[in-house]
Amino acid sequence: MRPQTAPPRAARIATWTYFGLNGFAVGMWVVHIPNIEHATGITHSTLGLLLLVLGGAAFAGMQVAGPLVDRLGQRRLVPAAGVLLGLALFGPGFAQTWWSLGLTLIALGFANGSIDVGMNAQAVVVERGYPRPIMAAFHAMWSIGGAFAALIGAATLRAGVPTPVTLGAAGVICVVVSLAVSRFLIEATAEEHEEQEDRAKPPAKLVWALGGLAFGLMLAEGVANDWAALQFRDILGTSVSTAAYAYGAFAVAMTVGRFLTDRVAAVVGPAAIVRYGAAMAAIGLTIVIVVPWVPVSLFGWALFGLGLAGGVPQLFTAAGNLDPRAAGALMARVVGLGYVGLLAGPALVGGLAHWMPLNFAFILPVVLCVLTFLGAPVLRSRSSVRS
The missing domain is CATH 1.20.1250.20 (MFS general substrate transporter like domains)
Structure with a gap:
């Protein structure tokens, strides 16, 4: 240190x-x-x-x-x-x-x-x-x-x-x-580069693991961006104006969560933020899937946003600290994979919605949140934390 x-x-x-x-x-x-x-x-x-x-x-x-x-x-x-x-x-x-x-x-x-x-x-x-x-x-x-x-x-x-x-x-x-x-x-300072000289090159599988976690979390975020309001309108039968509150609950909770995440991460560590945040997101979206009542569904979208709030920043930090000499290239891979998820999520859910009710199509991001919960301990790797 x-x-x-x-x-x-x-x-x-x-x-x-x-x-x-x-x-x-x-x-x-x-x-x-x-x-x-x-x-x-x-x-x-x-x-x-x-x-x-x-x-x-x-x-x-x-x-x-x-x-x-x-x-x-x-x-x-x-x-x-x-x-x-x-x-x-x-x-x-x-x-x-x-x-x-x-x-x-x-x-x-x-x-x-x-x-x-x-x-x-x-x-x-x-x-x-x-x-x-x-x-x-x-x-x-x-x-x-x-x-x-x-x-x-x-x-x-x-x-x-x-x-x-x-x-x-x-x-x-x-x-x-x-x-x-x-x-x-x-x-980055010369001292930081010198410190890295004594560390092994980060294994490629660790970079891909961080990218995979970013893909899953940002796919889930993309689903909320494009489908939250439609779920209220088409599944719960609300008006267009009321449907806007679904995305609003998600977005406000995510923004507030990001302002709070740093203080929590300082205490529990990045792996816990990603892991238990993903669990919270999975629970929130599961509530949206199974409870056809507007107030409870609003709570579910808010819990979903709160759970997703802190995960991606932790992954980007981990990628940027793997090797300060190649931080940009490493972050490009992780950020890029996350962005692919952000784009792919709405399209994949839209395709599933042709075959099942929209709320059931949300099972896909729930599954990815569960997989993120299981994969989050990769952030405890000595290669993915700051010296």
Whole structure:
């Protein structure tokens, strides 16, 4: 254990800012999807294919950005990705055809994947300067950024502000803020690299294990994002306005949970957070499946969100600390596999829903949460904890 120096507070605030900015940018795109769909004249099915293009570009951005983080450092990569994200945000608002929208979404997805890996790698470096876990709070800031985007987007849409103007303004904010806070970012110290020289290279199976756990947890999160409201409307027969509370309960519980996770992780350790959080999530979604009563189902979605809140940040921290010399590349694999789960979950549940009631299709994420519960002790490996 190396001696503790003063915590890098400025870098912590800057990293918070990038997480919030990323959530804000993604949220601004999401709330304007209906307007963009109308402006380009595309169908729902075409939009679905273009969203897959967006996801594929994000995955590619992660795999490119990972090695670049290790080669160029976070202080160069993260601001550059933030600027690229801001510039890419202009595109969808000006798209008039399916192919022009597709091109802009390739740029948007690539930039989003790049900043995702870069800011998580920076968060790991910042966390090493603290005597306690702080990763989950960064992820909570991403949720806060998305909430601000929803509020601002709703206000501008209600006021009739043209989509290109709103997305353009959001893009300018991303560029300006990314450049303004970049000087506060930090790099891994030479001492940290020297410490790693005495440690064995992390086994590939450990990296894949962390990625598999991230896949399962983020698949479950994706299911809640896309199907929670529909479960209320189609299975419980609620109104559309009431159905919105299902996702709201999940999202609020997850955000609150992420702000609380770090303090709990400091006491019980990351393996316990992942393991018992997955168990809590499995219980919550099981309640949603078997209890057809709105108040209890709301509780189930909230418990599901609370259980999922802390797991992914622990996995990203573990990946980033496996080898500081290759932290970006290792995180790109784990973050990338998690992102694949986030994209795949809604589609897989949608396919199962063709053959069974929607709530029964939720058995898939329940099973993955149970498998995560069983696999979480991998975080106790000496290779996956900080020195």
